[in-house]
Amino acid sequence: MESSGIIHIFLTQTPPAAEAAAPSVVLPDYGFMYSITHAGTVEQLTMGLLLVFSVISWGIIAYKAKILRRAFVESEIFLDTFWGSKRLDAIYQKSETLSASPISQVFRAGYIELAKLKKREKTNEKGEVAAIDPHIADMPSIERSMRRALAAELTGLESLVPFLATVGSTAPFIGLFGTVIGIMTSFQDIGAVGNANLATVAPGIGGALIATAFGLFAAIPAVIAYNFFLSKIRVITTEMDNFSSDFLNIVKRHFF
Numbered sequence: 001m002e003s004s005g006i007i008h009i010f011l012t013q014t015p016p017a018a019e020a021a022a023p024s025v026v027l028p029d030y031g032f033m034y035s036i037t038h039a040g041t042v043e044q045l046t047m048g049l050l051l052v053f054s055v056i057s058w059g060i061i062a063y064k065a066k067i068l069r070r071a072f073v074e075s076e077i078f079l080d081t082f083w084g085s086k087r088l089d090a091i092y093q094k095s096e097t098l099s100a101s102p103i104s105q106v107f108r109a110g111y112i113e114l115a116k117l118k119k120r121e122k123t124n125e126k127g128e129v130a131a132i133d134p135h136i137a138d139m140p141s142i143e144r145s146m147r148r149a150l151a152a153e154l155t156g157l158e159s160l161v162p163f164l165a166t167v168g169s170t171a172p173f174i175g176l177f178g179t180v181i182g183i184m185t186s187f188q189d190i191g192a193v194g195n196a197n198l199a200t201v202a203p204g205i206g207g208a209l210i211a212t213a214f215g216l217f218a219a220i221p222a223v224i225a226y227n228f229f230l231s232k233i234r235v236i237t238t239e240m241d242n243f244s245s246d247f248l249n250i251v252k253r254h255f256f
Helices: 002-012 030-038 039-082 088-095 102-118 139-158 162-191 197-253
Strands: none
Touching: 030 039, 030 102, 039 088, 039 102, 039 162, 039 197, 088 102, 102 139, 102 197, 139 162, 139 197
């Protein structure tokens, strides 16, 4: 009985060698920054290019959003003034303070051309202004002036927007290029080492996937903003067309 108790105590006690735990292996953190910093040179250049595209795109998005918002607000103010006033000269003076409104600029072009035609009016003996002679007055010239102004305003509204479409269509392919290069580098490292372990494969694959993520990060907001701005520009263009038709009808009815 005494010997069995000694054996029991011996078995339950932990040997001193077992008390010293084996040192734990600390694996590197294969996270986002690790994948960027341990990617190849080509992949890093690709990500840098995509980051530049993304920054420029966000700058254009902020700028065009401000411009279009101001164009809509001032166009609404101008239309309220136009339909609420009976004097074209008063409307023209008001349009000088609404330079961001494309509709007001189209009106200004038509009004200036109309003023040039009115200088060619005949005056009778009493000094009264007679009606414009339809053979002298060139009604299509007013329409041409307004069409030129409309085209100029449309060009201004569409400026920088095609860059967003370019980024949206090319950024994923640029990111895919970085992905292909990263995978090729990983396979080359595997062939050189002769062992496909995590330490060999992780940096290249991580850098490859991060390049694709950068491409999507640059492309998705650009495509969304491009479609949004394009729809807004179409609305303004339609309003400019409608206003041009209404203004020409008013001029034809009251001056010719």
